[in-house]
Amino acid sequence: MNEYVQRVIHNTSEKHKDQPEFLQSVTEVLKTIEPVVKAHPEYEKAALLERLVEPERQILFRVVWNDDKGEVHVNTGYRIQFNGVLGPYKGGLRFHPSVNLSVLKFLGFEQTFKNSLTTLAIGGGKGGSDFDPHGKSDAEIMRFCQAFMTELYRHIGPNTDVPAGDIGVGGREIGYLFGQYRRIRDSFDNGVLTGKGLTFGGSLIRPExxxxxxxxxxxxxxxxxxxxxxxxxxxxxxxxxxxxxxxxxxxxxxxxxxxxxxxxxxxxxxxxxxxxxxxxxxxxxxxxxxxxxxxxxxxxxxxxxxxxxxxxxxxxxxxxxxxxxxxxxxxxxxxxxxxxxxxxxxxxxxxxxxxxxxxxxxxxxxxPAKAANAGGVAVSALEMSQNSERLSWSCEEVDQKLREIMYNIVDVSYQASERYGLKRDLVSGANIAGFEKVAEAMMAQGLI
CATH class of the missing domain: 3.40.50.720 (NAD(P)-binding Rossmann-like Domain)
Known part of the structure; x- marks a missing residue:
């Protein structure tokens, strides 16, 4: 293994011993992009990999809410703004008891490469809470979402960070989150969240x-x-x-x-x-x-x-x-x-x-996931485009654009795999194709 790649994996493992999901993701990605790093010795001088594996910003906050009996509950909220060199941070919010810093860092890291593969102008991020919506009433979920957004609103925006849904966060939750954002900001910034209802800026076929x-x-x-x-x-x-x-x-x-x-x-x-x-x-x-x-x-x-x-x-x-x-x-x-x-x-x-x-x-x-399941974030980005242009595309238009994006991801993955002598390796191909674009942008933007 390339000495530089090996050193970064080792140092990351030592620094983040308590984050197994994140370390698994970093190890898998860095091993597969080794041929690119070897071909670009300038990356080591610029400490590109060290910067790549550290989120640009990690936001943690408490979320206090009341259940239907009036009892007070406290959860932890997160937003990991991992890498924004290609565009505003983009990635879902997950509400699930398994949510922790390790899980969200791995998701944000993977999101960076996934979003790069779409060729759309979006960076990588992820967020959520250890709140469990299962078995909660609509009123309890609304109160939690409002409390969550009361802190999150400070850190997001159409040109800064655009969250979407994920496990435990569907159209209902996005609606409550957007309503609270609009109330606090006194502004209809419908490009601040994706996965919205069709009546207030959502895109067709987003759930599918x-x-x-x-x-x-x-x-x-x-x-x-x-x-x-x-x-x-x-x-x-x-x-x-x-x-x-x-x-x-x-x-x-x-x-x-x-x-x-x-x-x-x-x-x-x-x-x-x-x-x-x-x-x-x-x-x-x-x-x-x-x-x-x-x-x-x-x-x-x-x-x-x-x-x-x-x-x-x-x-x-x-x-x-x-x-x-x-x-x-x-x-x-x-x-x-x-x-x-x-x-x-x-x-x-x-x-x-x-x-x-x-x-x-x-x-x-x-x-791999970062390639095969990129359709959700792709349509989220298409929703952002529709919001910015005040447009509403038909099902057929969105579906066609999605198909083109997914076909291109496959094509560039095969091309990257073959370029480095890794024939038929779509895992390495996806990592390499996603990394090359991010790395080029990081080098062009200097030490940030």
């Missing part, structure tokens, strides 16, 4: 965008590989917006999703989650205060495998769409044993580095 983007990514990869997507079977984890979008677009393109999963097990539907009734039921299920993936099995007479993961099902393509590190080495071994040939990431860093290495080492074609 990540899932749609994954399928467009796969479609383009298959074109490069001389394959056909139609007729392929797909295992999906999760049942949120990403899984929902995957089911919709896979059906449209002739593939078939046969699993969804939740925290307590998975559903296997061999007929496919491919009818309007089934796909729409995912929305109904998620909207329930007692949401449980078993509801799908009960309604449609499918098998529910309690306490298990969907990767034991034999399929052509695996697409994890739930959360980070759900695919470890043992899961990767099951995928290979089942004959899975294609693995594409709909969630952020759903697999460990060991799992990815095992899959690639056994001939599985891997599409």
């Amino acid at each position: 965008a990540t899932g749609f983007g994954v399928l467009y990514y796969i479609q383009r990869v298959f074109e490069h590989e001389g394959l056909v997507l139609k007729g392929k079977t797909i295992a999906v984890s999760g049942y949120g917006n990403v899984a929902w979008g995957v089911c919709k677009k896979a059906t449209e393109l002739g593939a078939k999703v046969v699993t969804i999963s939740g925290h307590n097990g998975y559903v296997y539907d061999p007929e496919g989650i491919d009818t309007k009734e089934k796909i729409n039921f995912l929305l109904e299920m998620r909207a329930s205060q007692n949401a449980n993936v078993k509801m799908y099995a009960d309604k449609f007479g499918c098998a529910f495998m309690e306490g298990k993961k969907p990767w034991e099902v034999k399929v052509d393509i695996c697409i994890p769409c739930a959360t980070q590190n759900e695919v470890d080495l043992s899961v990767a071994e099951i995928m290979v044993q089942n004959g899975t040939q294609y693995y594409f990431e709909g969630a952020n860093m759903p697999a460990t580095n060991e799992a990815i290495a095992y899959l690639q080492g056994n001939g599985v074609l891997v599409g």
